[in-house]
Amino acid sequence: MKTKFAIAAALLAASFSVQAADIAAGKAKAEAQCAACHAVEGNWNKTMDPSYPKLAGQHADYIANTLKQYQKGGRNNAIMAGMAAGLSQQDIKDLSAFFASLEGDLYLKK
Numbered sequence: 317m318k319t320k321f322a323i324a325a326a327l328l329a330a331s332f333s334v335q336a337a338d339i340a341a342g343k344a345k346a347e348a349q350c351a352a353c354h355a356v357e358g359n360w361n362k363t364m365d366p367s368y369p370k371l372a373g374q375h376a377d378y379i380a381n382t383l384k385q386y387q388k389g390g391r392n393n394a395i396m397a398g399m400a401a402g403l404s405q406q407d408i409k410d411l412s413a414f415f416a417s418l419e420g421d422l423y424l425k426k
């Protein structure tokens with residue numbers, strides 16, 4: 317009985333570790349694939365063009381849902397559909413966690 321619990325616990329731990337968002341991995345992916353447009357000189361609050369959205373400090377859920385919409389339709393943009401197409405679910409989690417971890421200059425005006 318104890319062994320069964322140990323195995324169940326180990327499996328649970330393993331499945332969590334696979335699914336957890338990895339900020340460092342997200343950073344590496346973002347620098348390789350997203351920085352050209354969403355960061356100038358490594359600054360994620362400065363985009364290549366003022367019309368390109370800032371991602372720093374955005375909620376992880378918002379980024380993840382938006383990337384899935386670019387993949388499946390729901391939000392249509394030729395550039396981002398192409399960028400999102402190759403992302404795995406893990407990539408999306410990692411990238412979202414990375415952007416959410418950054419300090420952004422987006423704020424609510426009161």
Ligand code: HEC
Binds near residue numbers: 354382383392396400
């Ligand atoms: C070639 C330039 C380019 C690259 C590279 C690029 N993006 Fe984008 N991104 C854009 C543009 C332009 C938009 C605005 C599209 C729209 O209006 O829907 C955008 C929008 C987004 C949005 C929506 C932001 C919001 O506030 O709603 C997210 C999230 C995003 N990009 C994530 C990424 C990620 C993650 C990568 C790397 C895998 C990436 N982008 C690579 C140009 C780019």
